[in-house]
Amino acid sequence: MIDRYSRQTIFPGIGKEGQRKLGNSCVVIIGCGALGTIIATSLVRAGVGRVRIIDRDFIEYHNLQRQVLFDEDDIRNGLPKAIAAERHLRKVNSSVEVEGIVADVNYTNIERLIRDADLVLDGLDNFETRFLINDACLKHKIPWVYGGAIASSGMTMNIIPGNTPCFRCLWASPPSGGMLLTCDTAGVISPAPFIIGSLQTVEAMKILVGSEDINRELIMIDVWEGTFHRLKISPRQDCPACQSRYEFLEGQFGLKTTSLCGQNAVQVLNPEVGSLSLKKLAARLKPVGQVTYNEFMLRFTIDAQEMVVFPDGRAIVKDTADESLARGLYAKYIGT
Numbered sequence: 001m002i003d004r005y006s007r008q009t010i011f012p013g014i015g016k017e018g019q020r021k022l023g024n025s026c027v028v029i030i031g032c033g034a035l036g037t038i039i040a041t042s043l044v045r046a047g048v049g050r051v052r053i054i055d056r057d058f059i060e061y062h063n064l065q066r067q068v069l070f071d072e073d074d075i076r077n078g079l080p081k082a083i084a085a086e087r088h089l090r091k092v093n094s095s096v097e098v099e100g101i102v103a104d105v106n107y108t109n110i111e112r113l114i115r116d117a118d119l120v121l122d123g124l125d126n127f128e129t130r131f132l133i134n135d136a137c138l139k140h141k142i143p144w145v146y147g148g149a150i151a152s153s154g155m156t157m158n159i160i161p162g163n164t165p166c167f168r169c170l171w172a173s174p175p176s177g178g179m180l181l182t183c184d185t186a187g188v189i190s191p192a193p194f195i196i197g198s199l200q201t202v203e204a205m206k207i208l209v210g211s212e213d214i215n216r217e218l219i220m221i222d223v224w225e226g227t228f229h230r231l232k233i234s235p236r237q238d239c240p241a242c243q244s245r246y247e248f249l250e251g252q253f254g255l256k257t258t259s260l261c262g263q264n265a266v267q268v269l270n271p272e273v274g275s276l277s278l279k280k281l282a283a284r285l286k287p288v289g290q291v292t293y294n295e296f297m298l299r300f301t302i303d304a305q306e307m308v309v310f311p312d313g314r315a316i317v318k319d320t321a322d323e324s325l326a327r328g329l330y331a332k333y334i335g336t
């Protein structure tokens with residue numbers, strides 16, 4: 001045990017005191033895909049005392065190309081990502097308290113899930129939940145590290161309440177749904193999330209040990225182009241979240257789902273979308289599934305799931321009563 005962290009404590013930025021701080025810390029990782037698995041494996045190996053991993057999905061074969069914690073046995077066993085991550089990581093470092101939670105993070109549960117955290121890390125694939133994390137973390141004065149990766153590019157930024165601009169200073173509102181790229185439509189190659197997840201991990205270490213060296217800029221990379229940029233972000237004077245108005249946390253925005261009685265279907269409403277070009281959406285979805293559309297609606301089938309999308313951004317997910325599944329499919333293919 002004494003030697004487990006020796007190579008890390010020799011490093012002056014951490015040291016023995018830093019190691020003690022890591023051991024006394026609790027981090028929450030929201031989303032356990034490519035970013036989440038990189039962050040979780042690194043922080044558990046680094047000896048962070050408590051690591052809570054929250055994810056709503058099961059593992060599929062197309063995840064294994066980049067989600068380093070999972071293997072084919074997990075798929076055969078039908079394990080949710082949060083549970084598989086917990087099982088693997090307990091074997092990696094039994095002295096860390098690893099907790100996997102299968103849940104759809106939303107405005108009704110996020111405060112309970114992060115309240116005892118020293119730091120929250122974003123391993124998400126959708127914008128909507130990031131605005132929610134931003135509200136909850138600002139309200140409870142918990143630092144969080146934003147990270148996102150798609151195709152060959154990615155971004156990350158630290159949000160320290162009362163100290164740096166926040167996520168809503170960076171993006172006033174979620175980019176218009178339907179036109180957003182997602183990993184399911186634009187693809188992703190593993191080095192992009194690996195690098196962003198690693199940058200998030202190092203910032204997590206710095207924040208937890210109380211280093212002065214934390215990054216205060218937006219970092220953008222493209223691994224295919226081989227580029228690395230830093231951008232200084234200014235606080236936005238009219239940012240609601242910075243003025244303690246937590247609109248996402250109050251449930252004013254974001255996807256609304258309703259189970260359609262007797263139809264075995266779930267309706268997803270996205271108040272953020274004014275109008276949606278079904279033609280453009282069809283072009284984007286064509287490579288990943290079956291698409292037919294006219295000016296009134298678009299029908300999209302992938303695997304056994306069928307979704308009907310309307311020009312106002314509304315969608316009906318068929319053959320399910322599971323609202324969190326419907327929200328997940330919407331986030332994956334339409335984008336939020």
Ligand SMILES: [Zn+2]
Pocket residue numbers: 165166167168169170236239240241242
């Ligand atoms: Zn702000």
